Amino acid sequence: MELEFTNLLGVVAVAFVAPLLLGFAPGLRVPAVVLEIVAGIALGPSGLGWISVDDPVEVMAIVGLAFLLFLAGLEVDPSKLRGRVARLALAGFVASFGVALVAGLALGAGDALFVAIVLSGTSLGVVVPVLKDAGRTRSTFGQLVIAAASVADFATIVLLSLFFSREASSATTKLLLIGGLVLMVALVVMAVMEVEHSHRVRATLRRLQDTTAQIRVRGAFLLLVGFVALAATLGLEVILGAFLAGAALTLVDRDEAMTHPQLRVKLEAVGFGVFVPVFFVTSGLRFDLDALGDASTLMMVPLFLVALLAARGLPALLYRGAVSGREVAVAALLQATSLPFIVAATAIGTELGVISSADAAAFVAAGLASVVIFPALALTLLRRGKGAAPESARVAPQAAEIAR
Numbered sequence: 001m002e003l004e005f006t007n008l009l010g011v012v013a014v015a016f017v018a019p020l021l022l023g024f025a026p027g028l029r030v031p032a033v034v035l036e037i038v039a040g041i042a043l044g045p046s047g048l049g050w051i052s053v054d055d056p057v058e059v060m061a062i063v064g065l066a067f068l069l070f071l072a073g074l075e076v077d078p079s080k081l082r083g084r085v086a087r088l089a090l091a092g093f094v095a096s097f098g099v100a101l102v103a104g105l106a107l108g109a110g111d112a113l114f115v116a117i118v119l120s121g122t123s124l125g126v127v128v129p130v131l132k133d134a135g136r137t138r139s140t141f142g143q144l145v146i147a148a149a150s151v152a153d154f155a156t157i158v159l160l161s162l163f164f165s166r167e168a169s170s171a172t173t174k175l176l177l178i179g180g181l182v183l184m185v186a187l188v189v190m191a192v193m194e195v196e197h198s199h200r201v202r203a204t205l206r207r208l209q210d211t212t213a214q215i216r217v218r219g220a221f222l223l224l225v226g227f228v229a230l231a232a233t234l235g236l237e238v239i240l241g242a243f244l245a246g247a248a249l250t251l252v253d254r255d256e257a258m259t260h261p262q263l264r265v266k267l268e269a270v271g272f273g274v275f276v277p278v279f280f281v282t283s284g285l286r287f288d289l290d291a292l293g294d295a296s297t298l299m300m301v302p303l304f305l306v307a308l309l310a311a312r313g314l315p316a317l318l319y320r321g322a323v324s325g326r327e328v329a330v331a332a333l334l335q336a337t338s339l340p341f342i343v344a345a346t347a348i349g350t351e352l353g354v355i356s357s358a359d360a361a362a363f364v365a366a367g368l369a370s371v372v373i374f375p376a377l378a379l380t381l382l383r384r385g386k387g388a389a390p391e392s393a394r395v396a397p398q399a400a401e402i403a404r
Helices: 006-023 032-043 053-076 083-107 112-119 126-134 140-164 170-197 200-208 215-233 238-252 263-286 293-319 327-336 340-352 357-387 391-403
Strands: none
Touching: 006 032, 006 053, 006 263, 032 263, 032 357, 053 215, 053 263, 053 293, 053 340, 083 112, 083 140, 083 293, 112 140, 112 340, 126 140, 126 215, 126 327, 126 357, 140 215, 140 238, 140 293, 140 340, 140 357, 170 215, 200 215, 215 238, 238 357, 263 340, 293 327, 293 357, 293 391, 327 357, 340 357
């Protein structure tokens, strides 16, 4: 079979030009993912019709989705999911899901449970860079927001796999399969950690890690594909396998001696430099722009945006005893920022018929708006609060309390 790569050329050209254009306008704080999706809409079947999704684009996009969730799993820091931080994060997600379920019933946009799961997600990949830019990742506030986003990421992926996998099996069977997958992850983690105790293995890895072998990168990719393949074999969503692969690598690769500090950089270079942007541009190509031409569908966009803010923002009120009022507002905005999960989930939902293509388009549009609006507002609030006590002065007295 002869393959053509013209469409893939168009996709990777968009992936290159989008961040480059934003680089020429540093004052415009718009994530590249927004421009990638918008460009895909403009150049795809809903727009000019210059680019379409064919086999090469499809394969790259699937790998891009897997890599996106893999990198999200890498962001999860188990050391932060303990004590008061864990309790607040878990309580926040339970409250969030309750609000989302009410919103799902009220909106009437497809299956209420599916809508609730979509509304309960947070874009960890957007939240962490915003906190890094503000220098707040190590503060009590930063730890709490990252923990809450991590819990939301993991929980929504598990819930989506449990209730809306493409395989038509019962929830009990799926729960057992998910438990089996998690058990396999745990066994692999323990096995790899045991092997890494060998001085010979460690020495070999160090010798090969920065050569053309790039052995650690290859090992990470093996872990990713292995868990994705296992999840698919079990009839679960590949996004669950990809996310667990990233979380597993975080547990395995502690690197306390800093013998290979560039591994995360290399993985992000492969993911965000090659595969992930193809997924987002392809999401734009698949976007049903005609559906937004309908007035009723267009009205759903602000409703979905408000529902996102309510579902993920209101539970931030639970943090009032741990952080300041301004930080509660910032946490609400950051937690309500969601796009990658919305794109992935609505693609699954439309395929299963639990949400219409029109509502899916409105959801993605709301997600785009959340990524543009909420982080910008959060950064503005954080900058206005710089007159408060320095972060270092706030972290120390709260460290003991947050760990309890």
